[in-house]
Amino acid sequence: MTPSSAHASPDGNGTPETSGRWTPRLAGVLLALTWPTQLVTAVVILGSNSLASVAQVFHTTQVVWFTLVVTLVYTLFTPFLFKLGDLYGRKRIMVAVTGLGVVGDSVAAMAGHYWLVLVGRALGAGYGVFPALAYPAIRDIFPAKLVKSASGLLASAGGLVALASPFLAAWLVDGWGYRGGLWFLASVSAVAFVLVVFLVPETPRHAFDSGFDWLGGLTLGGGLSALVYVLGRGDEWGWGSGETLSWITGGALALVAFVLVERSASYPILNLKVLRRRSVATVLLSASWGQAVAFSAPTISILLALYPHIPGVSDGLGWSVHHNAVITAPASVIVFLIGVYSSRLMRRVDARLLARCGLALMALGFLLMGSFHADETQLMWTMCVANLGGGTVVAAAPVMVVGAVTPDEHGQASGTLIMLLGLFSALFGALFFAVLDAHSTVMKGTAFYSDSGYTAALRLGGLLGLVALAIALFIPPLREPERDAAALPVPAAH
Incomplete structure (x- = not known):
């Protein structure tokens, strides 16, 4: 039996759970996967509510980058991270992105200059990829009879986050400004890191290629990032402006290049x-x-x-x-x-x-x-x-x-x-x-x-x-x- 075809075991002893029943250990795994997955929703809500505070503290007219940099970075790196999860096991990548989330949000919260705030936000943006790792991990870890229900629960927990986050954002930002929101994100990212390290078992590898399609990842992630960026700025620039059309053209050409690259790649990052x-x-x-x-x-x-x-x-x-x-x-x-x-x-x-x-x-x-x-x-x-x-x-x-x-x-x-x-x-x-x-x-x-x-x-x-x-x-x-x-x-x- 190859590692890619075996289910990982939540108890870490190599024996898959096949009863199809919920156990305390499986509940703990689901919590460890849900926490950082739904952190993405909290990041969006807290970030949106922090914009006014950031603009006033740093006297910047480029406050849009406070939220935009997060979207651009995780869009760019998503192709690389889910492929690395297939190659080396998803838990390792989960630990890395949650750890960077703690570091990034801490740097942004302590920063005295706006450019350093953006560096911190970019470092922490990797947890935007976490959902792309968490759902396949459920299939690796859970008994087949529980895969559907566990996946649905993981997704629907966003309702509770959406319920609490506006009240939390008002309390944090009104009381401590944008730094309050960022310190909160750093704290919950630290909890996510601990949960993943101790509760999520190693997941099997699903790819055994010796090479990595760097060019394919760059053209795919870069092309999508360019389109996301221009869609976020097009209203400001004007949809018929040369700047807007240049970004759209560049993003589209990058995606065309990606398709051409993938057709001849020895180790494609996506199987078309x-x-x-x-x-x-x-x-x-x-x-x-x-x-x-x-x-x-x-x-x-x-x-x-x-x-x-x-x-x-x-x-x-x-x-x-x-x-x-x-x-x-x-x-x-x-x-x-x-x-x-x-x-x-x-x-x-x-x-x-x-x-x-x-x-x-x-x-x-x-x-x-x-x-x-x-x-x-x-x-x-x-x-x-x-x-x-x-x-x-x-x-x-x-x-x-x-x-x-x-x-x-x-x-x-x-x-x-x-x-x-x-x-x-x-x-x-x-x-x-x-x-x-x-x-x-x-x-x-x-x-x-x-x-x-x-x-x-x-x-x-x-x-x-x-x-x-x-x-x-x-x-x-x-x-x-x-x-x-x-x-x-x-x-x-x-």
Whole structure:
């Protein structure tokens, strides 16, 4: 039996657990994987709430880099890190990225110069890749009967993070400025490091190539990073400007070069034959597209809630951050609860069906939100509908990936999913702001948005959800993890 075909053992003695039942040890492994995976959500929320503090402390007009540098760095390095996980075992890479997270956030928190803050943020950005390592690790470690439910639980825990993070961000940033947020991230990254070191077992290798496709990784990561960067800055530069078109052209050419490189590479970083399979292509495209809508469209409702109400100028609701957190709390709880329920249900129900139902509900929720968002009650119930669907989509996505690929292909599939998710999130964010800007009034250098802009942007979110649903309808029947486990040789008794 090759190492790539064996399941790792949570008890570290080389004997796979096959009972299909939850044990305290498996619960500990899931906690150790969930903590740093959902730290990514906390990083985004805390980072967004720290921007004003950073700008005032360092008197910089380049505050956008405080969050953008994190996205760019993990997008660039994702192809390398998931391939290294296949080559040397995923636990080693998990330990490295969580350790760098502690160092990076500590450097950024202590920095006295803005450039050093950015260096720290770049060092810590590696934990953005953690989800691409965690989901394949579940398949390596858990009994086949628990792979679906564990994957769904890992994804749906983001609802609890989304519930707590706005309150936490308000407390930390209001009390200690951006440094409070960064010290908190350094602390929880340290906890993640300890959990991974002591609770996650070594995972098997899934690639035994002696070479590494550096050129393929650079063209893929560089091309995607260029596109993510320009999508984040295009609104500022102007979409028809020479700078914008140069970055788009450069990113597109890099991706074309990647395809050409991979065709002749001795040790390709991505197996394009795998990605061309109908099951893999449709799952990755619908899952990344649908999750990108679920994560990016709620930004519109946040702007609606927090922007002031100025008759004739701004049609925001004028809420405080704390009040908005209270109003959105039920929707965040729904994400977690529906994730837990879906995780249990997917042991008996086809994940494709749940994903399609989730995408339909999410699209309906954003379409309804576009028409009904005048007060707390309307925004609360429409957001609950959207999150009921979005939570189902997030829980079903990793389970569908499990059914689309073999264990040896899971690392590159999860890495590709993370890269596409980042790209689509940047694209949709740019589209939403383009719609809002078309219905805006600029006063003293600040753009304020009309109700027609919020309506159009939210309805666009619903339409994008329907596109993901249309793609999901073409997903063919998927394999069961139990089938892969049954095909494995039985380990010899010792």
